Amino acid sequence: MGIQGMELFAIGVVIILFMAVLKQFGILEPMSSFEDNSDSDLELSTVRHQPEGLDQLQAQTKFTRKELQSLYRGFKNECPSGLVDEETFKTIYSQFFPQGDATTYAHFLFNAFDIDRNGSIRFEDFVIGLSVLLRGSVTEKLNWAFNLYDINKDGYITKEEMLAIMKSIYDMMGRYTYPCVRDEAPSEHVEKFFQKMDKNRDGVVTIEEFIETCQKDENIMNSMQLFENVI
Amino acid sequence: MAAGVAAWLPFARAAAIGWMPVANLPMPVAPTEKNKRQDELIILNVSGRRFETWRNTLDRFPDTLLGSSEKEFFYNEETKEYFFDRDPDVFRNVLNFYRTGKLHYPRYECISSYEEELAFFGIISEIIGDCCYEEFKDRKRENAERLMDDQEDNKDAKLPNMTFRETMWRAFENPHTSTMALVFYYVTGFFIAVSVITNVVETVPCGSSPNQKEVPCGVRYTVAFFCMDTACVMIFTVEYLMRLFAAPSRYRFMRSVMSIIDVVAILPYYIGLVMTDNEDVSGAFVTLRVFRVFRIFKFSRHSQGLRILGYTLKSCASELGFLLFSLTMAIIIFATVMFYAEKGSSSSKFTSIPASFWYTIVTMTTLGYGDMVPKTIAGKIFGSICSLSGVLVIALPVPVIVSNFSRIYHQNQRADKRRAQKKARLARIRISKEGSSNAFLHSKRNGLFNEALEFTSSTEEEQRLTKSTSLLESQHHHLLHCLEKTTVSNHEFVDEQYYQQSYLEAGLQNYPSRSPSLSSQDGVTGTCCTRRSKKHHTPLPNASGPAHMQPLTHAHTHQQGLQELSTIHIQPLTTSRSSLNMRVDEPASMNCQSSQITTAIISIPTPPVTTPEGDAHLPAGPIHQNVVKVSAL
Numbered sequence: 053m054g055i056q057g058m059e060l061f062a063i064g065v066v067i068i069l070f071m072a073v074l075k076q077f078g079i080l081e082p083m084s085s086f087e088d089n090s091d092s093d094l095e096l097s098t099v100r101h102q103p104e105g106l107d108q109l110q111a112q113t114k115f116t117r118k119e120l121q122s123l124y125r126g127f128k129n130e131c132p133s134g135l136v137d138e139e140t141f142k143t144i145y146s147q148f149f150p151q152g153d154a155t156t157y158a159h160f161l162f163n164a165f166d167i168d169r170n171g172s173i174r175f176e177d178f179v180i181g182l183s184v185l186l187r188g189s190v191t192e193k194l195n196w197a198f199n200l201y202d203i204n205k206d207g208y209i210t211k212e213e214m215l216a217i218m219k220s221i222y223d224m225m226g227r228y229t230y231p232c233v234r235d236e237a238p239s240e241h242v243e244k245f246f247q248k249m250d251k252n253r254d255g256v257v258t259i260e261e262f263i264e265t266c267q268k269d270e271n272i273m274n275s276m277q278l279f280e281n282v283i
Numbered sequence: 284m285a286a287g288v289a290a291w292l293p294f295a296r297a298a299a300i301g302w303m304p305v306a307n308l309p310m311p312v313a314p315t316e317k318n319k320r321q322d323e324l325i326i327l328n329v330s331g332r333r334f335e336t337w338r339n340t341l342d343r344f345p346d347t348l349l350g351s352s353e354k355e356f357f358y359n360e361e362t363k364e365y366f367f368d369r370d371p372d373v374f375r376n377v378l379n380f381y382r383t384g385k386l387h388y389p390r391y392e393c394i395s396s397y398e399e400e401l402a403f404f405g406i407i408s409e410i411i412g413d414c415c416y417e418e419f420k421d422r423k424r425e426n427a428e429r430l431m432d433d434q435e436d437n438k439d440a441k442l443p444n445m446t447f448r449e450t451m452w453r454a455f456e457n458p459h460t461s462t463m464a465l466v467f468y469y470v471t472g473f474f475i476a477v478s479v480i481t482n483v484v485e486t487v488p489c490g491s492s493p494n495q496k497e498v499p500c501g502v503r504y505t506v507a508f509f510c511m512d513t514a515c516v517m518i519f520t521v522e523y524l525m526r527l528f529a530a531p532s533r534y535r536f537m538r539s540v541m542s543i544i545d546v547v548a549i550l551p552y553y554i555g556l557v558m559t560d561n562e563d564v565s566g567a568f569v570t571l572r573v574f575r576v577f578r579i580f581k582f583s584r585h586s587q588g589l590r591i592l593g594y595t596l597k598s599c600a601s602e603l604g605f606l607l608f609s610l611t612m613a614i615i616i617f618a619t620v621m622f623y624a625e626k627g628s629s630s631s632k633f634t635s636i637p638a639s640f641w642y643t644i645v646t647m648t649t650l651g652y653g654d655m656v657p658k659t660i661a662g663k664i665f666g667s668i669c670s671l672s673g674v675l676v677i678a679l680p681v682p683v684i685v686s687n688f689s690r691i692y693h694q695n696q697r698a699d700k701r702r703a704q705k706k707a708r709l710a711r712i713r714i715s716k717e718g719s720s721n722a723f724l725h726s727k728r729n730g731l732f733n734e735a736l737e738f739t740s741s742t743e744e745e746q747r748l749t750k751s752t753s754l755l756e757s758q759h760h761h762l763l764h765c766l767e768k769t770t771v772s773n774h775e776f777v778d779e780q781y782y783q784q785s786y787l788e789a790g791l792q793n794y795p796s797r798s799p800s801l802s803s804q805d806g807v808t809g810t811c812c813t814r815r816s817k818k819h820h821t822p823l824p825n826a827s828g829p830a831h832m833q834p835l836t837h838a839h840t841h842q843q844g845l846q847e848l849s850t851i852h853i854q855p856l857t858t859s860r861s862s863l864n865m866r867v868d869e870p871a872s873m874n875c876q877s878s879q880i881t882t883a884i885i886s887i888p889t890p891p892v893t894t895p896e897g898d899a900h901l902p903a904g905p906i907h908q909n910v911v912k913v914s915a916l
Binding site: 059061062065066069118125126129130145148161164178181182186193194200201218244245262266274275276278279281 | 290291292293294295296297298299300301302303304305306307308309310313315322337339382623624627659660661664665668
């Protein structure tokens with residue numbers, strides 16, 4: 053029995069080797085060719101996007117022509133394909149906050165910029181968002197901030213949403229802070245926020261409550277003007 | 284922060300508005316940009332090739348030359364561009380670094396020129412991107428090795444005061460330093476060869492008398508071989524002890540491989556002397572005799588190729604290890620398979636798996652002795668697969684080892700070539716240095732000459748002799764002149780050879796003391812007579828010396844009692860036109876009387892004579908050393 057077993061095994065090995073040789077010569081190729089073709093097709097077409105013309109962008113945003121040119125140069129340098137996907141966005145944003153973990157907040161930011169929710173930011177989205185942030189009125193800026201906090205974009209900020217945002221902000225700080233960030237700090241912060249913003253105590257903050265409260269707070273109003281001269 | 288990311292900073296700052304409504308405390312004031320200007324194009328003119336880029340691009344790396352205000356030093360007001368007198372090809376890479384954030388190293392560029400450019404523009408070379416970093420590091424390592432080799436050769440220079448021990452050690456390490464060392468080297472080599480041949484011949488069966496069976500020569504001529512062995516071992520012992528004595532660090536020497544080999548080579552003899560004909564230990568003694576063959580490793584001191592081989596094997600240790608490991612794996616696999624395949628057949632030699640190891644090794648290395656062969660079909664199939672894979676497994680790591688060996692070997696060859704080149708280079712450097720110092724002395728003489736000329740108005744001469752030096756040279760000479768004047772006791776620059784001579788001779792009384800006045804002729808008397816030209820030890824000045832002396836003799840026979848000043852004639856470097864050669868003659872032929880006449884003045888009446896002579900010298904002049912003296916005026 054042993055002999056026969058070994059012989060069978062030997063014959064099996066020989067057949068395998070034979071097939072390997074045939075594959076080398078291309079005779080066995082047709083069987084595996086289908087998968088290869090489809091793979092190669094996908095790789096050929098890399099996604100690329102060209103932005104709208106300069107004039108349209110000028111009409112849509114409040115930037116001058118030169119500013120748009122400068123912005124596009126920086127944008128294209130980093131993302132030659134014209135699109136920023138979420139991973140790249142997270143990488144870039146994380147480089148500004150080396151000590152902490154900025155990926156969660158970057159995710160929220162990405163969703164705030166990606167207006168049409170297609171998973172990538174085009175130059176138009178980028179520039180429109182920046183236009184609001186830098187040249188928009190205070191109301192527009194507050195609207196934008198509300199949009200950022202409202203994760204599911206239903207018009208209401210719930211406590212859970214706020215908690216997620218707060219945690220992501222505290223995550224950006226990292227561990228090495230003085231004094232140390234306590235674990236309860238985000239929840240406390242959320243509580244304070246809701247106390248301030250939620251006027252009718254219904255557990256959610258609407259856009260009107262938000263804007264009203266912010267307009268009354270002097271600190272917030274001042275800080276909104278902070279980044280006027282960034283570009 | 285990476286360059287490109289800096290472009291996103293405005294975006295990140297703008298996005299910070301998202302924190303504002305949540306913040307508890309007021310925000311700090313934002314920094315303002317004072318002269319906020321629109322992004323403008325900058326023109327960088329590098330040796331004529333114009334590169335243009337945005338100012339922002341350059342500002343990405345503020346700690347480099349182009350990114351900081353340092354570039355303002357290179358700003359050209361008229362053309363409104365920054366001009367750099369550097370290599371434009373390398374600058375291309377530098378500028379691309381600003382544009383893309385990645386520094387690339389092109390293969391065709393010389394590593395040292397590239398590093399110089401990087402250093403100039405303030406970019407550290409560690410920033411080189413991953414794609415080019417390997418290449419860069421390899422080239423840098425090669426270059427460093429090259430420089431290290433050059434430095435090592437400097438050690439050959441003989442230090443003036445070496446103890447006997449140090450001399451001996453140097454003699455051992457570099458046999459070329461002295462004849463004694465060379466003799467010793469060859470003698471030891473000879474005795475190593477003799478010893479090895481003795482060991483070999485000892486076992487050859489010598490012819491014997493018919494009634495006895497063949498005996499090896501060692502048994503037949505025991506005494507002769509014993510004497511030979513003793514002599515060799517004595518020489519080796521003496522050599523080892525001398526090396527031990529001379530070694531700078533005895534502990535380190537004793538741990539070195541060569542010394543261990545030495546010890547292992549001579550120890551069996553002494554153990555054999557000590558041991559008696561005890562039956563038990565004689566078996567061990569025979570084993571010890573095997574170690575005598577290690578004497579052949581002593582040849583590695585004599586052969587560089589052997590050393591390279593050993594070094595290669597050491598540096599390829601990982602490849603060898605891999606080879607061994609993969610072979611072992613394959614052997615075990617195939618031995619197991621063969622054993623089970625052949626188990627059924629009767630009278631099979633494959634009695635166990637370890638027994639199959641032998642078959643597997645012999646087959647994989649394609650030796651195929653044939654003492655063990657498979658008989659079943661399965662065994663034959665697996666046997667053939669075994670031999671095919673054996674070729675592969677062994678052939679794969681071997682080229683790595685070979686290439687390593689080749690690299691190290693060529694490096695060594697290059698080292699030898701460079702040593703030879705270096706000697707020539709040093710000679711050239713020395714000559715050029717002397718040339719410049721002689722040019723200085725020459726011009727000093729011309730300076731005196733000029734002063735002398737005030738007394739004899741021969742303006743043509745003045746023109747002819749002063750226009751020969753360039754502005755740079757004249758400034759350099761002026762500098763040396765000032766240095767001379769600064770030192771209190773009025774030292775002068777003199778020729779190196781001259782200095783060595785005078786230092787060694789210690790019999791030299793008078794230095795040429797310079798005094799601007801034309802008087803003080805007394806001092807000259809002593810100086811000229813005691814000077815000795817290093818080269819011209821020949822007693823007669825008119826002796827038939829080397830060919831280049833002929834023009835001198837020719838001039839000398841002018842019988843004008845000329846003292847001629849000699850300069851080293853290096854054709855392209857020196858600018859001394861006149862070859863006023865001084866040959867220091869023996870006191871016998873020295874016209875010390877005429878030495879009262881100063882050199883400068885002497886030469887005045889005879890420039891037509893000397894200058895053609897000088898011109899004859901210049902093209903043909905071999906480099907010969909003469910004492911250069913500025914005679915006192």
